[in-house]
Amino acid sequence: MIVAESSSKKNKQLQKISIIHTLGPEGTNCEKAGYLWFERQSIQGQVFLHQTLEEALVHVKETESSALLGCAVYPYLHDIVFKNLTSLELVDSFIMPTYNMVLASKEEVITNNNLLIASHPAPVDLAHSISPNVQLVNSNAQAAIDCLEGKADACITTSKAANEQGLTVVKDFGEVPMCFTLHGRK
Template sequence: MSVVSIQEKTNLGKRIKSIHTLGPTGTNCEKAAKLWFEREGINGEVILHKTLEEAIIQVKNTENSALLGCAVYPKLHNLVFANLAHIELVDSFIIPTYNMVLAARKETDMHQDCKLASHPAPVDLAYTFSDNILLVNSNSQAALDCASGNADACITTITAARKNNLVIIKDFGEVPMCFTLHAKGK
């Protein structure tokens, strides 16, 4: 087993020019990727994907790129262990998410039959309000599905809710969250 020194980790992190992560715009992963570049003093590009499973393909085929995942992303462990020959964990950090909210197109009385869009990670927040859950690929996608009428309400970020002109029904606040950065190995 090799141990990555702090110097090696720093050098590996400095060569990252693009971060592939979960989209569409407004996700907590996008926020974390932008903050990572800012913290590292790198003028890098954040590239958004429908899923991290799609993003990892690009990371494996692109020089100077990395995958940013959220520690609560469903099956992140599968992505890591299925790609050990291609990527390695180079950083992890904790930042607050955007406020997580229950939102709808209009002020509504929530009931157990409401169709509620949610990413699998915060879905337990959704079950408090409805048993009719539409699982989607991201918190931002949940807001898009609600705004387009595919769902009556959604669990999303406050940023995505505002961008899609949704009414905030309940604000759960920020959640301290761990994000992981995986780059191509040596």
């Protein structure tokens, strides 16, 4: 009986969510996960993209019917959870395969130890497997933008972001089954 009441309360809380704030810019796995969550819930909702989840959190706290969608491997997700225990709670989680993670560049490059690779901190080990020279950025999609703008020789990014920026895929690491978390207002 208690489980049914708890489940019913959770479903009502989830149905109230019409806005997801998450990591951008366009082309991130978090954006994809936000739209998938709405689709699975049969909710017409909006996904707003931010430079960091920490920036997105501010908007969640100020906006009724909103939630924060994070990736379980996002650096410092634990800080977001534990620093906001009085205002935020974990309301859902799910597994979704990411876009294929790729090494991409403006032109096909020969991998060598001198490459400067733009990478989000989460998949940085993919970059380190190719070169020790890594420049950290706020998202996989931002890594593709920085590569296109010549701020790095190559990037670890999503296949979607690489395609959108017109980059050449040098190496395809494939998709990664990933856990995404949804944090709602208390």
